[in-house]
Amino acid sequence: MDELKRRATVHDVAREAGVSLATVDRVLNGRPGVRTETAGKVAEAIRTLDFRRDLSASLLARARDLGVTFLLPDGRNEFMLGLIDAISRRAHATKGERISIDTMLVPAFDGAALATALAGLDPKQCDCAVVVATEDDRVRRAIDQASRRGIAVVTLVSDLPGSARRHFVGIDNQAAGRTAASLLGRFAAPGPIGLIVGSLSLADHHQRREGFEAVLHGEFPGHRITGPLEGRDDDARTEAAALELLARPVTGIYNLGAGNAGLLRALERTGLTGKVRVVAHELTDATRAGLASGAIDVVIDQNPDGEIAAALGLARAVALGQDTERRPAPIEIGLYLRDNLPRG
Amino acid sequence: MDELKRRATVHDVAREAGVSLATVDRVLNGRPGVRTETAGKVAEAIRTLDFRRDLSASLLARARDLGVTFLLPDGRNEFMLGLIDAISRRAHATKGERISIDTMLVPAFDGAALATALAGLDPKQCDCAVVVATEDDRVRRAIDQASRRGIAVVTLVSDLPGSARRHFVGIDNQAAGRTAASLLGRFAAPGPIGLIVGSLSLADHHQRREGFEAVLHGEFPGHRITGPLEGRDDDARTEAAALELLARPVTGIYNLGAGNAGLLRALERTGLTGKVRVVAHELTDATRAGLASGAIDVVIDQNPDGEIAAALGLARAVALGQDTERRPAPIEIGLYLRDNLPRG
């Protein structure tokens, strides 16, 4: 009866499979020198006993800590800076859990650079790479190759389907766009709604726009879309785009990219702060200020801390080879009004 | 230089403090037989070296798993059932991390019963109790006593300030109420807004109501509040309360308690589904259905899974004595419209 409650160990697996401990170890850790047939017996025993590697013991026995490398675009925009903050916060909170975190910045929107960075990762030091992927076949190939070298890859914020990435951590951007439309459709008086995007060629932004247009057209026939204009995720250019939109009689604005400080300046300069309903993305200093002043009505956020925590959890699971069936909970889309701002 | 990168171990602490390993161990694990002065030297060394107990090794060395006991009110309402679900989901995901989870149901709104349950916990089997606290001095004392017996206590959903509870995990209910007002004030046409509470004597509900009234009165002078009526967190009674409110010309309803299935039935029976703006709490089968059908406009959610995960994380940290300064991130208030429902 006591026996029944004990978790199975590698010893049990070896006995059940009728092989030695060394062989089980080889199978578990992907070392060579095991016939397919023998590996099958071990896998079978693992299934029979519902064996799970003991994380505590596993991390303890490893010569080195679990190495996780973040590859982030070297853009200076608020959101990426926030992600970096989240990583260092999490790194601090993770001391004592045998995880060592590295962050590399690579040129933004540069597939070749990202592929090179991936190729340069040393499997001896990096067990898992967490990548904000750029849509590019070279990146796809680099991910596949890293995977073959024993570096698990997880995509963050923007996914790269069709690659060997093990998981994606991020929000459903189309749902975010639909939500923005739902809110603006009710907050803003019927009339033209201005749309600002970062770039028409970014997958995330494209998805947000799709969702936004579908719901606004489908459910709020009194509204129509003006734009989109490109703000390039940049304050100055977003300001210019916003000024252009505000010159027309818009009742609302949806900025689905970054550069919100520019948007706020444009509202200020035209004296339209509080008179035009505004939905923006990501909780940052700028958008918090906008919410507080009433310039922004709703901020749609993807919670960088949650994303980093999720990515690290996945990294650990993936690198220790125990992510077979269980799929991560999706990152939830956060909605913030002035009244439910965290830490207020 | 290699020396510099190594994490400090208990051996280092012993050397630094000029005491033996056994003494360090006594201090770390709160065992008796150490002079205050000696303990001080050890604490000093721990600070100097920035020593953190290695979780992996610690859990591995323990004879038994970390015992966490949840004490939940035995109410059959949707939210508590959801919490229980979240616990079992998390318990499943936590296999292999040496944490053993127990759930006890105690009579709802019964301070004496909760106090008794706390007193009955065995410190040999329970390292940390996670409690949905009832406002009652007997509970406060029971928490203090459990704390003295070596059982750390964390409050969940509803806090009990003034007790020896180590942390609180939950949302800011006043902010939730303010948010509801912000949304209803804009969604609903000016006019009377119906208010349904679970009970006027519940602390959480009281706070939500406060926040709601403050913002609705302060910012939406065209609206006024009708009610509150008590729904007792119960479907039938909530239905009755909603019918009473809907008999008047309300433009919106805020139900800050449970019993939403009853609210939906009332809307259906009066043919007002979709014609009255509705804000409710907690994502459940009922509120999801309401969002999907358009009967409910916004659901304010406190994310049970997140709360359970946070509580377990705290339990681990607290039970292993490493929660000195670092305070947990507050649980965020989730807002859901039909378009950003997770898993859609």
Added chain:
DNA sequence: CGCGTCTTGAGGTACGTGCCTCATGACCTA
């Protein structure tokens, strides 16, 4: 047949901590 390669087994050490026993002083009290 002899050689090499591949597969497997046997056994050990190490990781950092928890917990146990036993011994050794220091100090207090009658």
Added chain:
DNA sequence: TAGGTCATGAGGCACGTACCTCAAGACGCG
């Protein structure tokens, strides 16, 4: 001064896994 209690040290085993070495057997090939 003898007996007791208390503070501390010394040392060892255990937890479950990772990773290492060495040896033995199987098998193929020339």
